[in-house]
Amino acid sequence: MIRSMFSAISGLRNHQTMMDVVGNNISNVNTTGFKSSTTVFQDVLSQVLRGGGAANQELGGTNPAQVGLGSRVAAITTNFGQGALQRTGRATDLAVQGDGFFVVNQAGQELYTRAGSFSIDALGRLVTQEGAFVMGWQSDAAGNVNSNGAIGQIQVPVGDLVAPVASTEIALGGNLPSNAAVGASIVNSVEVFDTQGNPISIRHTFTKTAADTWTVASEYTLADGTTGAAGADSTIVFDGAGEIDAGASTINPLNTIPAPAGTIDLFLGDPGGANRLTQYGELSTVAVLSQDGSAAGSLQSFSVSQEGLVVGSYSNGRTRAIGQIALASFANPEGLEKVGGSNYRSTMNSGLAQLGTAGAGGRGLLSSGTLEMSNVDLAQEFTNLIVAQRGFQANSRVVTTSDELLQEVVNLKR
Template structure:
């Protein structure tokens, strides 16, 4: 009799736990990046009244007689299924299309989150809604690739500037008239920049030497600037089809500027005339590509699918400012909920595998946020089941109490 009462008490306690979890799920139905919980039950020890017996010569075997002693909570699981991404259009809202977690840091403690509603604090740090700093990789200034050996606090300095870049390369395209007489010159104007970003007007003069060769000379009339030629002058040579062929020019052109700007040296590797042709058409040459830029300040930034933060500067230059890191776990369901839409590593989650977005980690979708994976229809159904289970277990107690009352009333 008492066994049934304690079984009923245990069942009521279990369903109360299930209702607590359901209530938390429903409360977080609109929490970005929230992962719902689920309660499962198991039976606990059974009292064996008699053991099982094996078959004998004249009699078959019998099963054991056991009375169960109730149920207990088997697990409270965190369901890590991905939810849909909601479009917000906000630049700093990031969603992960994959299994990865954002890495955020509070002092020396590292946390993991699926909620990407980030912001920029007063000193430029990229932070979540609780001020935890988003982790990622700094860019190697030499290779332009992320330094994945160490996580750093990502920052976006809206007052960032970029230094000017001197011209080191120019590629030409167009045609030189094959019918032009020897000694005929064709001039085109272009600009280059020195180490301080000053724009220098340059005239490029092509002079026909013979049926296949044109000499190239550079000069400028800008005050304070000069072009010196290290002989011989560059030669552009064409084959019988009018296509430019390599010559191996040995000289170079040095453009000097007023101090403290450094001189610009353009050699055979810097000036590319391979895009020119020599046909029976009027001469027309233009600059197809060139580098060099003035200094600039940050005007905007974007997040790419690979997590890179790309800054656009007022001089038209584009520079990668950093790259967001994502973490995966061998058992993400083993993570501990730490509050504030964050998780912590546990003994059963496995160590974090942190790297750049891609593969199973997924990609970053800017302007979106992951919604909660709570399904209200499922939660309300489970709530009804839990409520009825609680009521049924309460009936066990009241029925057992009534029988005990009858026993007590046997002796009046």
């Protein structure tokens, strides 16, 4: 009777622990990145009343007779299944689709989390809502990221400036009409930039001088209104198929624009390639396709790619990599220790953190503008709540019944 009472007491304790776990799961049903837990029970040592006997020629074998001594909590396991993604629209809200954890540094301690509700602090650093630094790799001045190096803080340089890029090439393409009369002209223009980022307007005038032959005269206009020839006239000769005859053509660079502008080459496309300059029929579609220069620009916004690359958009239309967010994976994620704030700490049984980029090494991809919600299944948790309640009631009834039996024993002597 005493054994049954103590067994029931262990059951009460265990079901109370189960209630605590279920209650914690339900309380975190809307916690970003939360992973639910499950309680696992097992029995404890049993008292052997009679040992097992071996079979012989005269008697058969006998099984051991044992009385259990109650139960205990074997484990509280964490379910790392994917939670639903909720769209927020904030550029700094990130969710991991698949395996992996964000790496954060909180007061010098490296922690791991699935909660991607980040923000930018006053110094431009990417931080969690608790102020922990989001770790990754910062790019160099050219926008290159070395993901094989040591991780550090990700910083978005608010107000960052990119230097101007001097134009060195203008790409022309489209079609000049083969039926145009000699002396006909077609004009287009493009804005290029000198080494200081000052804009220069270049005007191209295509004039047909003979059958299948055109000249290109280029004129510059500076910001102060100064104009002049941008270079010697070029001659473009087409063959009978409407393609540029490279041997007969003379394409001169634009090399007479005043300093600080440099020499600018004219590119008319590769033979047989896309967007090359041709001479077919009546079509008149010649145009400037691109130029490789830009003015100075300041950082306007940034975005995060699926691979965790933080890309800044500048006022001059250019983009540049700012950094890349690191993800960590573990051989045994269930071995991680919860430390609060939706953060985890590695343990001896979780294995070492394997750092890398999203989408590589079994790590999932990032989804920008979304958050991973809790993976708590309310229907399952309420079912577990009923199971825990009934288990607690049953064990309490065992205690009551054992007490009644003891009372009967005491009442034997009256």
